[in-house]
Amino acid sequence: MDLNDAELMRRIAAHDQQALLALYEAHGKAVYSLAYRILRNATLAEEVTQDTFFKVWLRTTQWDPEKGKLKNWLLTITHYTAIDRLRRERRQPVLHPDHIEDADETMFAASSDIRWQDGTMLRLLLAQLPKEQAALIDLAFFQGMSHNDIATVTQIPLGTVKTRLRTGLQRLRELWLENVNQTSKQR
């Protein structure tokens, strides 16, 4: 457990605004970036970021230090908040069937104000997957879409969607584990 995180959360629970500001300064960028990645809209991303920290402030959800890092917990809240918002907005997903061939570029291309800090490894892993599998994983994870949603949007048969997703996720896990193990050996 990170004692600083625990102390920070204890102070936030006591409605210490400076502690909330410290939490925001530490993780606000990651939260905003994930919200933007899902919503693709700066205004909505700002609202989701504010909602996320507001949930922490109001203690609508509790962080359990035994279950993971504070940042992990914050990003999980952000993810579900953004997906909820995305569904409410009923926005069309960024990816369209016509764009699937260019999925690896469109999914992770950086705009002028975007710069990679982390995630390079993951980008490389995803790039090793067949493009159509990577695209479906993106729709499921970053757009919160179900099998049926994906089949409707991509006009790919439902059975094919399920097979591609399962295969793609299993392969992604294998690639990730290989990478993690290699990194461990290098240390």
Added chain:
Amino acid sequence: MKPNHMAHDCEAIRDLIPEYAFGLTDPDETRLVEANLAACPEAAEHLADFRRLQYEMREGVPQIEPPPQLGERLMTATAPKPRRFQIRLSWLAAAVAIFALVITNIYWLLRVEDLSRRQDALAALVQGQGAPAFVLTSTNNLRWVRLPSENNAAAAAFMMWDGSSDTGLLYVHGFPMLEPGKTYQLWLTRGEERVSAGTFEVDEEGNAALLFHIPEPIDDFTWARVTDEPGNGSDQPTGTVVVHGEL
């Protein structure tokens, strides 16, 4: 569960783990996974891998600087709100109800005080009319009506009677003084029939009390009225109606 069945289920669950981790399983599949996960260590390990992978995916998105004012807005949104003077509708309704109650109480207190004062005056006025007046004002079966005036707001009368008797009491106030040779007369009416209940004079303040007896129960009558009549009164009303009211 037999070991080979358990292995079979765990294999099925392990196959579902990728979709379960990404929220893609249907409710039946979700229940199946959650019911058996604890008994399937390999599936649980796969799930833990996917959870870490998801964290990497969340953390690994392109990083963007949030707008500089976002932190300030968060501080504003979570700042303690100054207490403002706010009246909720329910409180307002309660205040109005309490106010109305107080006003009503004050009104009735004044009325009771007024009636008490008039009763005292009445007692003084009927002192010369014998004990029945005191019997009447102390009865438990007392009925009374107010007889208003349509033309003279200051003039009014109260008639009280015992529901079980033929004795009544009329108290009037604000009546104008009559010219010499005229008198006030109380009439009880029932259909077209008018029965005289007696005559009276008022004092200089327009007050008077009349203790009356009629041959029949007062409850048999429907209206009461007071008119001004010549001399010592009339057999039937002929003058102007000063007050009248339904019994």
